Amino acid sequence: MASSIIHDTNPSGNTLFAESAKDLLLIEDNPADARMVEILLQETDLINCKIVHKLLLKEALELLETGIHFDAVLCDLSLPDSRGFETLEKLLTRRPNLNVIVLTGYSDKYLGLKAIQAGAQDFLVKGAYDGEMLGKALRYSIERRSALDRLEETQRLARIGNWELSLSHNNITASEEFFRITGLKQEKRTLQIDEFKSPEHPLFFLHHIHDETLASGNINKELSLLNTKGEICHLSIKCRKEPNSEILYGIIQDITESKNAEELRHQHEVAQQASRMKEQFLASVSHEMRTPMNAILGMSNLVLETELDSEQKNYLKSIKQSSEILLGIVNDILEVSTLKNGSIEFDKKPFNLHDLLANLINVMSYKAMEKSIEFDLSIEQNVPLLIKGDKLRLNQILYNLVGNAIKFTDSGKVSLYVRNIGKKEQGAMLEFMVEDTGIGIPKDQLEAVFESFTRVRHKDRLFEGTGLGLSIARSFVLQQEGRIWAESEIGRGSRFYFSLPFEQSCSEDFESQNHPSEPVVHFDNSVPFSLLLVEDHKLNQLVARKTLEKQFPNIAIKVAENGKEAIDILQTEKFSLVLMDLQMPVMDGEETALYIRNEMPHLKDLPILAMTAHAHISKGEQYKKFGMNDFLLKPFEPQQLYDKIIKYAKI
Numbered sequence: 001m002a003s004s005i006i007h008d009t010n011p012s013g014n015t016l017f018a019e020s021a022k023d024l025l026l027i028e029d030n031p032a033d034a035r036m037v038e039i040l041l042q043e044t045d046l047i048n049c050k051i052v053h054k055l056l057l058k059e060a061l062e063l064l065e066t067g068i069h070f071d072a073v074l075c076d077l078s079l080p081d082s083r084g085f086e087t088l089e090k091l092l093t094r095r096p097n098l099n100v101i102v103l104t105g106y107s108d109k110y111l112g113l114k115a116i117q118a119g120a121q122d123f124l125v126k127g128a129y130d131g132e133m134l135g136k137a138l139r140y141s142i143e144r145r146s147a148l149d150r151l152e153e154t155q156r157l158a159r160i161g162n163w164e165l166s167l168s169h170n171n172i173t174a175s176e177e178f179f180r181i182t183g184l185k186q187e188k189r190t191l192q193i194d195e196f197k198s199p200e201h202p203l204f205f206l207h208h209i210h211d212e213t214l215a216s217g218n219i220n221k222e223l224s225l226l227n228t229k230g231e232i233c234h235l236s237i238k239c240r241k242e243p244n245s246e247i248l249y250g251i252i253q254d255i256t257e258s259k260n261a262e263e264l265r266h267q268h269e270v271a272q273q274a275s276r277m278k279e280q281f282l283a284s285v286s287h288e289m290r291t292p293m294n295a296i297l298g299m300s301n302l303v304l305e306t307e308l309d310s311e312q313k314n315y316l317k318s319i320k321q322s323s324e325i326l327l328g329i330v331n332d333i334l335e336v337s338t339l340k341n342g343s344i345e346f347d348k349k350p351f352n353l354h355d356l357l358a359n360l361i362n363v364m365s366y367k368a369m370e371k372s373i374e375f376d377l378s379i380e381q382n383v384p385l386l387i388k389g390d391k392l393r394l395n396q397i398l399y400n401l402v403g404n405a406i407k408f409t410d411s412g413k414v415s416l417y418v419r420n421i422g423k424k425e426q427g428a429m430l431e432f433m434v435e436d437t438g439i440g441i442p443k444d445q446l447e448a449v450f451e452s453f454t455r456v457r458h459k460d461r462l463f464e465g466t467g468l469g470l471s472i473a474r475s476f477v478l479q480q481e482g483r484i485w486a487e488s489e490i491g492r493g494s495r496f497y498f499s500l501p502f503e504q505s506c507s508e509d510f511e512s513q514n515h516p517s518e519p520v521v522h523f524d525n526s527v528p529f530s531l532l533l534v535e536d537h538k539l540n541q542l543v544a545r546k547t548l549e550k551q552f553p554n555i556a557i558k559v560a561e562n563g564k565e566a567i568d569i570l571q572t573e574k575f576s577l578v579l580m581d582l583q584m585p586v587m588d589g590e591e592t593a594l595y596i597r598n599e600m601p602h603l604k605d606l607p608i609l610a611m612t613a614h615a616h617i618s619k620g621e622q623y624k625k626f627g628m629n630d631f632l633l634k635p636f637e638p639q640q641l642y643d644k645i646i647k648y649a650k651i
């Protein structure tokens with residue numbers, strides 16, 4: 001039999017629509033019927049088709065197998081090599097999205113209806129259609145098919161599929177995406193219910209869905225299933241039955257990605273919460289450690305001032321030095337937890353950079369000398385003398401970098417270079433470089449040293465430090481919009497760089513800052529005065545009492561164990577100053593100060609100095625909110641305490 005014949009039904013393109021010809025596959029063994037299709041299509045201006053004609057189903061299937069595209073397929077259901085409904089099934093099995101219109105004889109019209117239920121787009125009864133009807137059927141089916149294709153595309157993107165259960169035919173018809181989601185190979189769109197009755201079948205779960213929907217009319221639920229690849233997939237399923245219909249409509253959505261993302265988000269939140277709790281824990285532990293540290297350092301200071309032989313003095317100095325190192329570690333831990341909580345504020349006050357560097361040289365040269373290494377500083381001409389910024393933080397970064405350079409250098413030299421790389425008139429971008437000839441850092445750890453608790457392991461060397469200094473320095477630099485980085489070569493030395501923006505300052509700024517409005521108080525050592533010490537910690541009571549009595553021989557100190565006791569004493573006795581711990585049982589320092597300021601107006605001029613191991617008190621001048629005049633951060637040097645007392649005690 002003849003194979004492929006190609007006809008253009010309307011070569012002039014004379015249709016209602018200016019469009020290119022549609023590709024039509026005609027599968028018809030009867031030459032007269034095939035000719036009739038051609039003639040009728042020439043008659044209508046509804047569509048212009050290029051027809052490829054095949055006489056047998058086998059030939060048509062072979063052609064489809066090549067992947068060639070057809071806008072529509074017109075197919076006789078009784079062909080020499082395939083008869084009836086089976087013909088359509090074979091076509092749709094190969095290409096489930098094919099736009100098929102079936103041609104039936106008058107006597108088997110019912111076949112046409114069945115074909116539509118099985119996925120055909122339309123049916124025409126041979127001899128009963130004219131050109132207009134054929135043109136319309138083809139055009140509508142093409143439009144419908146392209147709408148369906150767009151819908152399927154949308155379903156694919158949204159990972160939503162749908163299916164329908166026909167109770168009368170006991171089968172389901174489903175969209176492409178339904179098959180993709182359930183992991184079932186899509187051989188045909190319609191499946192008989194019996195085909196998935198085995199519990200191992202990927203669609204077995206549908207039985208429960210159908211039963212529940214039939215019972216309640218409407219369900220909306222989430223399921224987790226093992227897909228055919230053995231992976232867990234999460235599905236959202238909506239299914240409903242209209243009251244007077246024999247169809248079920250189901251919608252299935254693959255929500256695995258969003259579920260996994262939700263799970264990740266949850267895990268992330270839990271991790272963040274754990275990290276917050278860790279920071280809080282560290283903050284409170286370091287606070288708890290500062291309180292006894294105050295007693296240790298205070299006692300060491302007191303004993304150092306007594307009659308001691310040189311051996312005793314040396315032992316005591318070692319205790320004091322070790323305590324100071326321990327205090328440095330505690331402070332670092334506290335600083336890291338503050339940084340992680342993001343609660344840091346930077347100063348923008350004028351200061352003299354050269355003074356700061358001179359101080360650094362004084363302290364660090366001494367340390368370098370102890371190790372017999374050189375230490376020098378070079379400042380480029382263009383570096384301004386007076387700048388505005390956070391002096392304390394700059395100091396801390398420099399102490400850390402120079403301290404490390406000296407610590408990790410056993411011979412040679414440590415140098416600090418400062419230059420201005422800024423271009424602006426007003427501002428300065430200062431670049432600091434700390435260079436050493438020390439042990440160096442392996443290249444692959446140059447980034448890691450800026451992480452918390454990272455210390456590079458070197459054979460023959462014990463770990464020195466906590467590994468927090470550089471992480472704090474990096475946070476300080478980054479949060480002030482600067483840059484920090486390092487270069488190093490093992491055995492030859494390291495270079496640590498950082499750059500920070502500063503505003504240039506003028507001498508007027510500087511003078512106004514250096515001349516506080518408060519008058520300087522001159523203190524006469526011999527004048528008697530009284531002080532109320534509010535402190536619950538016994539050793540710290542002793543340290544404060546002894547330290548004060550040493551400096552002020554005429555001082556009368558009364559001790560209150562807590563805020564409540566202090567208020568009772570203040571009702572009847574007069575004092576020149578109150579020195580108040582913040583964390584106390586019964587009534588804490590903040591509450592007590594507020595009470596004095598609000599409820600005891602006659603004491604409005606009584607100076608209250610807070611003593612605390614909690615660094616937060618200095619933030620934003622918190623202590624002022626509670627009516628306190630100033631604060632001392634424990635552990636403090638005796639001189640700091642004396643200075644504040646002289647400043648505030650009006651005697």
Ligand code: ADP
Nearest residue numbers: 404405408449455456464465466467468469470
């Ligand atoms: P630490 O307080 O322990 O010194 P840092 O965060 O300041 O912690 O430094 C982390 C680690 O980086 C150090 O333990 C050390 O291994 C390495 N490191 C830092 N600076 C230098 C340097 N100049 N030379 C060699 N190693 C260094």
